[in-house]
Amino acid sequence: MRLTRYFLPVLKETPAEAQIVSHRLMLRAGMIRQSSAGIYSWLPLGFKVLRRIEQIVHEEQQKAGHIPMLMPTIQSADLWRESGRYDAYGPEMLRIRDRHDRDMLFGPTNEEMITDIFRNAVSSYRELPKTLYHVQWKFRDEIRPRFGVMRGREFLMKDGYSFDTDRESAIHAFNRHVVSYLRTFERLGLKAVPMRADAGPIGGDYSYEFLVLAETGESEVFLDRDVVELALGDREVDFTDAAALQGLVDQWTTPYARTDETHDAALFDAVPDARKVTARGIEVGHIFYFGTKYSEPMGAVVTTAEGNQVPVEMGSYGIGVSRLVAALIEANHDDKGIIWPESVAPFGVGIVNLKQGDAEADAACESLYAALGKAGVEVLYDDRDERAGAKFATMDLVGCPWRITVGPRGLAKGVVELTSRRTGESTELSPEDAVTRVAEIFAGV
RNA sequence: CGGGGCGUGGCGCAGUUUGGUAGCGCGCUGGUUUUGGGUACCAGAGGCCGGAAGUUCGAAUCUUCUCGCCCCGACCA
Structure with missing residues (x-):
């Protein structure tokens, strides 16, 4: 969504x-x-x-x-x-x-x-x-x-x-x-x-x-x-x-x-x-x-x-x-x-686009969104033209257990950030690996 | 139901004591700016002050009635 x-x-x-x-x-x-x-x-x-x-x-x-x-x-x-x-x-x-x-x-x-x-x-x-x-x-x-x-x-x-x-x-x-x-x-x-x-x-x-x-x-x-x-x-x-x-x-x-x-x-x-x-x-x-x-x-x-x-x-x-x-x-x-358990989360993962309107960031988010959907994970993609802070705050509030953060800085290195809402731990990985990782998490739920 | 409190723009509140015709923050709209954890500035829109009846030259403000909501208690998934 x-x-x-x-x-x-x-x-x-x-x-x-x-x-x-x-x-x-x-x-x-x-x-x-x-x-x-x-x-x-x-x-x-x-x-x-x-x-x-x-x-x-x-x-x-x-x-x-x-x-x-x-x-x-x-x-x-x-x-x-x-x-x-x-x-x-x-x-x-x-x-x-x-x-x-x-x-x-x-x-x-x-x-x-x-x-x-x-x-x-x-x-x-x-x-x-x-x-x-x-x-x-x-x-x-x-x-x-x-x-x-x-x-x-x-x-x-x-x-x-x-x-x-x-x-x-x-x-x-x-x-x-x-x-x-x-x-x-x-x-x-x-x-x-x-x-x-x-x-x-x-x-x-x-x-x-x-x-x-x-x-x-x-x-x-x-x-x-x-x-x-x-x-x-x-x-x-x-x-x-x-x-x-x-x-x-x-x-x-x-x-x-x-x-x-x-x-x-x-x-x-x-x-x-x-x-x-x-x-x-x-x-x-x-x-x-x-x-x-x-x-x-x-x-x-x-x-x-x-x-x-x-x-x-x-x-x-x-x-x-x-x-x-x-x-x-x-x-x-x-x-x-909120911090939803994976089994009941309204959206399993949220995508935060740090720079809406940036061609590369937009494209990366779109392909993540499509790939996650294909993997059967419900995604909330924050595509609003908002500041990063506002997007993070909304994502934290609604409690998606996982968040993928996408921005020009990371993309320049070929990575996005996958963050656990519960522990706050982040890992940087390629967009493809992020999809795989999230799909694995929800496969058992 | 007993006790207490509150109804003022979408949300949070001030103004009510000492009546003089409504204000702040957030949000919203337009613009400039900014851009990795709720950006800054400028310009706007939006309220018959829960409702009714009174008192008064004049009521968000006083009086009476009424409706709604919240808190504490007894009761319950």
Whole structure:
């Protein structure tokens, strides 16, 4: 993308309303604009990142055997009256009325709707297990929206729902989610830790939340260093192997890891001092196994092999997709701007033309731009007629992980400069080698 | 919802206490200059001061009502 043809309204100054770093940077980098309290438009750059994250979430869900679909944002109140949540949910639910005076609502979650779909279509244990999911906009009328998309009212969430005949199978579904979430967050370049959680209003007896570790996180977390050091890496995971999954889950959930809300000082004290870690985190995922909480009142039953009718065992599993954009920035920034991990960067590499209008510099940039595009790398070419300083500042702000700097001085020596946004390290190399090098970096992403 | 604060050009702000008809920086436009980390100078454009109703000869400024936004708290992905 050529910057002169893109829509990237960057701000030199920080808008007054933004308090936390991710909100500031998202506004300054032209990723979002507020539309009203807690509701944002996603400008092209922000939208690109949002889609990148969504794509990774989809891929990892499907690797785990979960089935994508899409449910509507607007739901009928009747379903919620069946589960009893229409009254229980309170003013956080945005209630609306259609022209026929029917009570509708903008969905804050989809348990009722998916249960309804399920009960109308499935009646035998033979069709189980199944896990369905979608990525859809939700609305929760927060009392006080804040921190940009971190605590917005409208937000993009991946929510999945598992259906199983018995508890054992349901735990397997739960474990698939634990491991697929670990993989998802790892691919996003984040360190996320599952922590035992209170089930909260969604209910249930088995619940973990996933916290991304970031210095500016909203909640205090207490952990055993052992869990921080765990990583799946390139390990192959067979999601159908219940025992193997249980092993992985145990590995991640046995070491102490709690948020301040569920923190147990006595248990934490049992962790050797050298391994005690106190940090800050941002909740980016929450998973629940809640059994028959919805299937029972809503009559979602299947016939078992023995001929009995039993309510299905269910779980629900959320990832805050739009919130992840902010969490990624909280975990990856410096005082100049954002530093995207390669896996989600809206543009993998930026080209800075130090002397726009100089025939040689222009030509060198054009051929780099074409070659990188051909190599499958997304490029942001700053072809504005701006000073070098302005171009560097913009590139740093929007956070391209790599930058190629092209100017007459270097070209006279036959080199351009390849710089890592994260480390600031630069190497001079020929334009051809720069393309090769960048292509290598992104080949594995 | 309780407590606090703020609405003045695209952004950041001053002016409000002591009413006299709007100003600064950035950005924007044109020009000159400059050119390896947000260049300097010149000349411009752009605001019915969130909205409504009052008080007054006169309101950004005082009064009342209203709308919006932000911060702290309880709540949440």
